[in-house]
Amino acid sequence: MYFQHIYDKSLAQASYFIGCQAKGEAIVIDAKRDIGTYLEIAAQNNMKITHIAETHIHADFLAGSRELAAVTGAKMYLSDEGGEDWQYEFDHAGLKHGDTIKVGNLTLEVLHTPGHTPESISFLLTDHPATDEPVMIFTGDFVFVGDIGRPDLLEKAAGFTGTQEKGARQMxxxxxRFAALPAYVQVWPGHGAGSACGKALGAVPSSTVGYELIRNWAFQYKNNERGFVDYLLEGQPEPPTYFAMMKHLNKVNRPLLTEVPKHKKLSKEEFNEAYKKGIKVIDTRNKYDFAKEHLPGSVNIQGNNSFATWCGWILSYDEQFILVASQSQMDDLTRKLMRIGLDNIYGFVEDVTGLGIETKSNEVIDIEEFAACIGKENVQIVDVRGESEYKSGHVKGADNVFVGTLERNLDKIDTGKEVVIHCQSGDRSAIAQSLLEKHGIKVKNYSAGMKEWNEKGNETVKS
Incomplete structure (x- = not known):
């Protein structure tokens, strides 16, 4: 058996290439949309991708199964579980609990494992030349290392009212049933630490059934369903707004993108024409450079591993946008965006100077100035972290307005006062500062944030 774990750090998303070397056949599970990785693996190992599978209709990334099928001719094997409302709306081989997929001398048994979503399935792999006992399980968003999939996304992100309690009970x-599997079976989940699909995912890529029974919190509620449901639903992070679009696009027919597109470097004239029309500008430079000098109205989303997620929070799928980024960054940034279906890149510019537009700067303050603002009646301190982070410990008197929903909650910013914002370590507050400036609200940013505040031993309160 040939096995390769492919991991996208930007979305903390795992996909899998599993092949039978004797027969030269392979299956890909939960493919990302830039499919070149799988084609290269197949070519390097003299294998043909004959099977493509998904564990469920994903919410956090745009699956590349259809792109991969279009290029390779492989057959797609997708869940037909969960009922009428949870069916894929394009051609595929439907899978039910107990079905098996044969890939050369390998078999994958389908286990219906609802909870995260009604149609979720897992694949229990047996490598028959080695043993007739199962050796691996591919769990998707069912069981992670140290955590389990959240059942509230359908309700919070996609608007399916009343599904989270039912999903928690299904989970x-x-x-x-998972606990009844042999303890030695390896667990290969769909996500790792940093994913919004759970609240405490482990940093290591895999585990075993036996290890999860010992360390995963979910299995400590073996005889306490109510306690399990309450804990599972409590304190889940805010789901990005783009999740609803992913649920839709992963279910229905959509245009395919089988190659990573190349985008145009805009001339001064082309940029200015687009800028005057109001096309949104996303500046991917680091927060320090942006604070020193940037284009009015541009939004600072740094081109790091969180780039796609924050673009998914801020950008609309029907709008074009321009990137401020170097030529050398564009392939990486394009891949990150196409993995969540943000394909409307109008073009890019490398430098904000020389465009004939007067640039602006942002005010960043240090800990002493921030501390002096606390408790002042004419100052509003705004913590732009997530709700659960805020509740676990925040600066006394600070209001919580999460950066991801900031533009929908501008009324919570008291423009009659001096406004000071912060987050954990400055990345999110840089986004927030640029968004507020875009709406004409000038604020100060304590960029070092709660990380420095706590390291210095300053007071925090819980709520």
Missing amino acids: YESIQ
Whole structure:
């Protein structure tokens, strides 16, 4: 058996290439949209991708199964579980609990494991030349290392009212069946630390059933369904707004993108024409350079591993946008964006100077100035972290307005006062400062944030 774990750090998303070397056949599970990785693996190992599978209709990335099928001719194997509302709306081989997929001398048994979503399935792999016992399980968003999939996304992100309680109870039943698997079976999940699909995902890529029974919190509620449901639903991070679009696009027919597109470097004249029309500008430079000098109205989303996620929070799928980025960054940034279906890049510019537009700067303050603002009646301190972070410890008197929903909550910013914002370590507050400036609200940014505040031993309160 040939096995390769492919991991996208930008979305903390895992996909898998599993092949039978004797027969030269391979299956890809939960493919990302830039499919070149899988084609290269197949070519390097003299294998043909014959099978493509998904564990569920994903919310956090745009699956590349259809792109991969279009290029390779492989057959797609997708869940037909979950009922009428949870069916894929394009051609595929439907899978039910107990079905098997044969890939050369390998078999993958389908286990219906609802909870995260009603149609979720896992694949239990047996490598028959080695043993007739199962050796691996590919769990998707069912069981992670140290955590389990959240059941609230359908309600919070996609608007399916009343589904989170039902999903939590289904998850309770599903983990009982998982616990009955042999302890030695390796667990390969769909996500790692940093994903918004759970609240405490582990940093290592895989585990075993036996290890999860010992260390995963979910299995400590074996005889306490109510306690399990309450804990599972409590304190989940805010789901990015783009999740709803991913649920839709992963279910229906859509245009395919089988190659990574190349985008145009805009001339001064081309940029200015687009800028005057109001096309949004996303500046991907680091927060320090942006604070020193940037284009009025541009939004600072740094081109790091969180780039796609924050673009998914801020950008609309029907709008074009321009990137401020170097030529050398564009392939990486384009891949990150196409993995969540943000394909409307109008073009890019490398430098904000020389465009004939007067640039602006942002005010960043240090800890002494920030501390002096606390408790002043004419100052509003705004913590732009997530709600659960805020509740676990925040500066006394600070209001919580999460950066991801900031533009929908501008009324919570008191423009009659001096406004000071912060987050954990400055990345999110840089986004927030640029968004507020875009709406004509000038604020100060304590960029070092709660990280420095706590390291210096300053007071925090919980709520």
